[in-house]
Amino acid sequence: MADGDDIRKMAHPLEIPRLACGAMADLEPFRAKPEHQEPLGFPGELVENWKEKALEKMADLASKNRAFQVYLETCVKCGACTDKCHYFLGTGDPKNMPVARQDLLRSVYQRYFTFAGKYFPKLVGARDLTEDVLNEWYSYYHQCSECRRCSVFCPYGIDTAEITMAARDIMAHIGIGQKYSNEIIGKVHKIGNNLGLNPKALRATLEDLEEDLEDETGISVRIPLDEKGADILLITPSADFFAEPHIDGLLGYAKVFHEAGVSWTVSSYASEAANFGLFIGSYEQMREISIRIRDAAKDLGVKRIIFGECGHAWRVGYSFLNTLAGPFDFLDPNYPVPQHILDFTWQEIQKGTLNIDKSRNDDIRLTYHDSCNVARASRITDEPGSQFEIPRNVIKAVCNNFYEMERTTTHESTLCCGGGGGLLTDDLMELRTKGASPRMTAVQQVTEDHGVTHMAAICAICKTQFSKIMPKFGYEMDSILSVHQLVSNAIILTGQDPDREVDE
Amino acid sequence: MLSVLYAILFYVATAIMVVGVGMKIRKYARVPAPLKIPTTPAPTTQTGVVLRMFREVVFFESLFKSNKWIWIFSWVFHMGMWLVLIRHLRYFTQPVWEWVVFAQPYGTYAGFAMLGGLLGLWARRFLVERIRYISNPSDHLMLALLVAIVGSGLMMRFVGSADIIMVKAYMLGLMRLRIETLPANPVLLLHLGLVASLMIIFPISKLMHAPGVFFSPTRNQIDNPREKRHLAPWAAELEK
Numbered sequence: 001m002a003d004g005d006d007i008r009k010m011a012h013p014l015e016i017p018r019l020a021c022g023a024m025a026d027l028e029p030f031r032a033k034p035e036h037q038e039p040l041g042f043p044g045e046l047v048e049n050w051k052e053k054a055l056e057k058m059a060d061l062a063s064k065n066r067a068f069q070v071y072l073e074t075c076v077k078c079g080a081c082t083d084k085c086h087y088f089l090g091t092g093d094p095k096n097m098p099v100a101r102q103d104l105l106r107s108v109y110q111r112y113f114t115f116a117g118k119y120f121p122k123l124v125g126a127r128d129l130t131e132d133v134l135n136e137w138y139s140y141y142h143q144c145s146e147c148r149r150c151s152v153f154c155p156y157g158i159d160t161a162e163i164t165m166a167a168r169d170i171m172a173h174i175g176i177g178q179k180y181s182n183e184i185i186g187k188v189h190k191i192g193n194n195l196g197l198n199p200k201a202l203r204a205t206l207e208d209l210e211e212d213l214e215d216e217t218g219i220s221v222r223i224p225l226d227e228k229g230a231d232i233l234l235i236t237p238s239a240d241f242f243a244e245p246h247i248d249g250l251l252g253y254a255k256v257f258h259e260a261g262v263s264w265t266v267s268s269y270a271s272e273a274a275n276f277g278l279f280i281g282s283y284e285q286m287r288e289i290s291i292r293i294r295d296a297a298k299d300l301g302v303k304r305i306i307f308g309e310c311g312h313a314w315r316v317g318y319s320f321l322n323t324l325a326g327p328f329d330f331l332d333p334n335y336p337v338p339q340h341i342l343d344f345t346w347q348e349i350q351k352g353t354l355n356i357d358k359s360r361n362d363d364i365r366l367t368y369h370d371s372c373n374v375a376r377a378s379r380i381t382d383e384p385g386s387q388f389e390i391p392r393n394v395i396k397a398v399c400n401n402f403y404e405m406e407r408t409t410t411h412e413s414t415l416c417c418g419g420g421g422g423l424l425t426d427d428l429m430e431l432r433t434k435g436a437s438p439r440m441t442a443v444q445q446v447t448e449d450h451g452v453t454h455m456a457a458i459c460a461i462c463k464t465q466f467s468k469i470m471p472k473f474g475y476e477m478d479s480i481l482s483v484h485q486l487v488s489n490a491i492i493l494t495g496q497d498p499d500r501e502v503d504e
Numbered sequence: 505m506l507s508v509l510y511a512i513l514f515y516v517a518t519a520i521m522v523v524g525v526g527m528k529i530r531k532y533a534r535v536p537a538p539l540k541i542p543t544t545p546a547p548t549t550q551t552g553v554v555l556r557m558f559r560e561v562v563f564f565e566s567l568f569k570s571n572k573w574i575w576i577f578s579w580v581f582h583m584g585m586w587l588v589l590i591r592h593l594r595y596f597t598q599p600v601w602e603w604v605v606f607a608q609p610y611g612t613y614a615g616f617a618m619l620g621g622l623l624g625l626w627a628r629r630f631l632v633e634r635i636r637y638i639s640n641p642s643d644h645l646m647l648a649l650l651v652a653i654v655g656s657g658l659m660m661r662f663v664g665s666a667d668i669i670m671v672k673a674y675m676l677g678l679m680r681l682r683i684e685t686l687p688a689n690p691v692l693l694l695h696l697g698l699v700a701s702l703m704i705i706f707p708i709s710k711l712m713h714a715p716g717v718f719f720s721p722t723r724n725q726i727d728n729p730r731e732k733r734h735l736a737p738w739a740a741e742l743e744k
């Protein structure tokens with residue numbers, strides 16, 4: 001039962017379940033302890049006058065964030081979003097339907113801030129803010145990965161992610177935080193990355209990776225750290241430094257930079273692309289974390305910033321970095337700030353700088369998972385839709401066997417991996433598994449139809465999530481790949497003997 | 505006596521609707537959107553955003569992608585409603601505008617279309633488990649109110665019609681702050697009473713979706729965050 005081993009068998013990735021009221025009511029992630037809360041400026045435990053404080057924060061958000069206010073007031077309960085959330089599809093719990101998730105907070109907002117809710121609460125479903133409501137918030141606002149699939153399908157674009165972030169922000173301000181996210185943010189502030197990898201350990205890791213690269217290719221390829229005066233600052237999720245399959249992606253970037261002949265560096269100060277400030281809905285945290293990147297770029301005197309493969313980090317990078325930490329007028333204006341690594345690699349492929357042998361990926365029959373934040377909250381180049389095309393262009397340039405999953409589950413309609421938005425923690429394994437089942441059903445379809453063996457993604461959370469989840473659906477743990485891992489496989493470096501055999 | 509009562513009702517209802525909706529719109533317009541959150545792929549120019557919004561408002565594009573049943577009922581209802589509203593302009597204009605005359609003959613079908621759409625939407629609230637779950641009494645009441653308005657309107661057209669000339673004289677009078685005689689037709693009085701209540705609840709109900717959609721950041725923002733720095737006034741304060 002626990003850990004989601006009772007996965008629903010789905011005939012189709014979007015098959016709508018019968019309602020299972022209360023099915024997920026008891027699930028919630030570990031709550032933050034005072035030592036996770038206080039460094040972020042939040043109260044350590046539930047404050048005494050929590051109700052007033054919560055309502056105060058709600059009013060504050062309504063006055064600062066148009067989306068919050070407009071979305072709480074304009075939903076017509078049409079129901080168009082009810083079957084769009086992967087957590088609803090996977091669990092059948094009606095409170096995981098996007099509109100029902102919003103209603104958990106909307107009902108309270110109405111009770112205290114709208115005419116109808118103040119005087120006719122029963123009529124509009126408004127309710128008092130009580131401890132039970134608060135617990136329900138904590139549970140269900142941590143069953144939303146902030147993936148924005150619902151917002152694509154709502155006639156007013158109502159984005160449940162905005163409501164989820166607001167709810168988490170309100171809870172944090174009265175002393176109820178999520179341990180996983182807040183502990184990680186604490187590490188970023190203290191050490192520089194989510195994993196708590198200090199500069200010394202980071203340097204050692206990168207040196208090891210350089211050695212691996214040389215063993216593999218016979219060529220010395222560098223992964224520079226803190227090199228002042230480099231042209232490019234690479235900001236990448238710290239998982240790229242130590243976890244599989246992420247590392248192979250990092251080796252891919254290094255090979256591409258090497259062949260392109262550019263100078264680049266990683267920063268030990270800003271050794272993390274991830275920005276969990278987004279997940280907890282805190283503008284201030286998101287801003288502080290972003291400013292590290294600006295400071296690192298200034299300090300190292302780089303000309304450009306490139307982001308590695310990471311979904312939510314790319315959202316914050318692409319959509320928010322300029323707002324939070326801009327302006328970036330000290331960088332070379334000929335390049336977008338920030339630039340996506342796939343944009344860089346695709347340009348190099350088009351220029352013909354890279355010597356690619358696609359057959360080196362012939363043992364792989366591949367499908368591609370669009371990560372939510374890249375798909376629904378960003379672009380990669382100047383063209384709308386480039387967030388879909390560029391990864392596919394690169395994949396097709398390095399891999400012969402590529403098959404799309406069903407179109408209703410890709411591009412802007414992509415299904416979340418189930419682990420985004422601050423939910424990538426073991427205490428939510430049941431939710432992660434069930435929430436992944438719509439996506440995994442789509443993967444199983446392409447396996448049946450085309451013999452697909454592997455899936456590529458450009459998000460660190462997706463990669464970690466799938467390496468845990470795919471085994472539960474009959475795949476090997478290493479069936480999930482970085483796109484740059486495929487690039488890495490296919491590149492033959494200048495001077496490299498293509499027949500060189502490496503023993504693993 | 506009735507004429508005076510209804511005159512007061514209509515003045516009050518109009519005032520509440522205009523002031524109420526105006527205040528809400530002012531509030532929506534004043535609250536900043538601190539971050540760029542358009543649902544992508546999104547337009548990269550202002551023109552593109554206007555087109556996106558046009559498709560949403562006229563064709564209900566997202567709803568179409570989402571659910572064909574809701575879309576068909578909803579679209580037929582709303583478009584029927586606009587035609588019916590246009591048709592009603594003849595009670596308020598003298599001489600009646602050309603294009604209103606042109607829309608005249610379609611008005612009757614529009615009434616039935618509206619009714620059909622509304623009943624379809626209402627049926628979903630009972631029949632579809634998920635939508636039953638999210639429906640509150642107010643959602644049913646809103647549909648009931650609209651069905652009653654449309655129903656009483658159609659009744660006057662097909663069962664016993666009210667004296668249209670007198671109604672028009674009354675409406676034109678109200679617009680010139682004069683109270684003429686309103687025909688004491690019970691169906692007409694019901695129809696007008698219900699319309700006035702709809703106007704009164706407009707600003708405090710989900711009907712605010714009509715102006716609200718134009719303020720939805722996921723739909724009305726230009727996708728250009730790297731090119732142009734977007735900063736809310738309260739966020740600018742943090743930089744000081």
Ligand code: HEM
Pocket residue numbers: 076077078155560561562564567574577578579582625626643646647650711713714715717
């Ligand atoms: C800019 C103008 C408008 C737009 C774009 C618009 C759009 C929509 C959409 C997309 C829906 C959701 C689908 C549905 O449930 O029907 C909806 C619902 C609704 N609209 Fe509008 N609408 C507009 C104006 C109005 C007005 C002026 C009324 C006033 C009577 C109205 C009454 C309703 C009602 C009652 C519903 C809920 C139907 C239900 O309960 O299922 N709309 N609208």
Ligand code: SF4
Pocket residue numbers: 074075076077078079080081082098099153154155156157158
């Ligand atoms: S699709 Fe939008 S308007 Fe319709 S119920 Fe969902 S959130 Fe509300």
Ligand code: SF4
Pocket residue numbers: 084085086087096097098101143144145146147148149150151159160161164416
């Ligand atoms: S944002 Fe994603 S996870 Fe959250 S309610 Fe919407 S579809 Fe579900």
